[in-house]
Amino acid sequence: LAKTTQPISMDSYEGQEVNITCSHNNIATNDYITWYQQFPSQGPRFIIQGYKTKVTNEVASLFIPADRKSSTLSLPRVSLSDTAVYYCLVGEMDSSYKLIFGSGTRLLVRP
Amino acid sequence: DTGVSQDPRHKITKRGQNVTFRCDPISEHNRLYWYRQTLGQGPEFLTYFQNEAQLEKSRLLSDRFSAERPKGSFSTLEIQRTEQGDSAMYLCASRARDTSNEKLFFGSGTQLSVL
Numbered sequence A: 001l002a003k004t005t006q007p008i009s010m011d012s013y014e015g016q017e018v019n020i021t022c023s024h025n026n027i028a029t030n031d032y033i034t035w036y037q038q039f040p041s042q043g044p045r046f047i048i049q050g051y052k053t054k055v056t057n058e059v060a061s062l063f064i065p066a067d068r069k070s071s072t073l074s075l076p077r078v079s080l081s082d083t084a085v086y087y088c089l090v091g092e093m094d095s096s097y098k099l100i101f102g103s104g105t106r107l108l109v110r111p
Numbered sequence B: 001d002t003g004v005s006q007d008p009r010h011k012i013t014k015r016g017q018n019v020t021f022r023c024d025p026i027s028e029h030n031r032l033y034w035y036r037q038t039l040g041q042g043p044e045f046l047t048y049f050q051n052e053a054q055l056e057k058s059r060l061l062s063d064r065f066s067a068e069r070p071k072g073s074f075s076t077l078e079i080q081r082t083e084q085g086d087s088a089m090y091l092c093a094s095r096a097r098d099t100s101n102e103k104l105f106f107g108s109g110t111q112l113s114v115l
Helices: none
Strands: A009-013 A018-023 A031-038 A045-050 A053-056 A061-064 A070-075 A084-092 A105-110 B005-007 B010-013 B019-024 B031-037 B044-050 B053-057 B065-068 B075-079 B088-095 B110-114
Touching: A009 A018, A018 A084, A018 A105, A031 A061, A045 A053, A045 A061, A045 A070, A070 A084, B005 B088, B010 B019, B019 B088, B019 B110, B031 B075, B044 B065, B075 B088
Parallel strands: A009 A105, B010 B110
Antiparallel strands: A018 A070, A031 A045, A031 A084, A053 A061, A061 A070, A084 A105, B005 B019, B019 B075, B031 B044, B031 B088, B044 B053, B065 B075, B088 B110
């Protein structure tokens, strides 16, 4: 499973766009990139997943360059409620699909 | 609410006691996972079930830990002779039968404190 590297923490202000970049230099051909969000005292929650180029849903966008060695989660116009830990995960969607979490990025959104 | 229920939400026990946690996954999900999370760290994989079969166990799962999913529905995680190092949040997650469904749905976890 490819190892991921992401910033330990980030600060932002309400209304700003936040971009969290994750490095995964050893990503394999069959690996997908997935981001989860976790609030205190809750389990992680799926945000978005992609394989290449750009994926957008109602919550976020995921940008993946052609070499797929990194990815960027983009949160548009963050609010205080977006304060959470964000995890970048890389893995193959095989039958077990065991997710391996790193330490994540702690995002603090200030008023 | 993700639809994955865990009970209890909190458990305080004394060192050496046995504890058991329960997870009720989303009903149509045949894949079930247990994770453990300590403060400031990401969740660590413990074990995985497909239906009632336990297909994978982490080496983190010592012989004091046992997990079951007797009828392929709910699951239990038992820790025998608890140690202070077992204090953590224990998370359960489930996933749908269709392997193209990439989402894991997590419960809110059971917070274990071993005194």
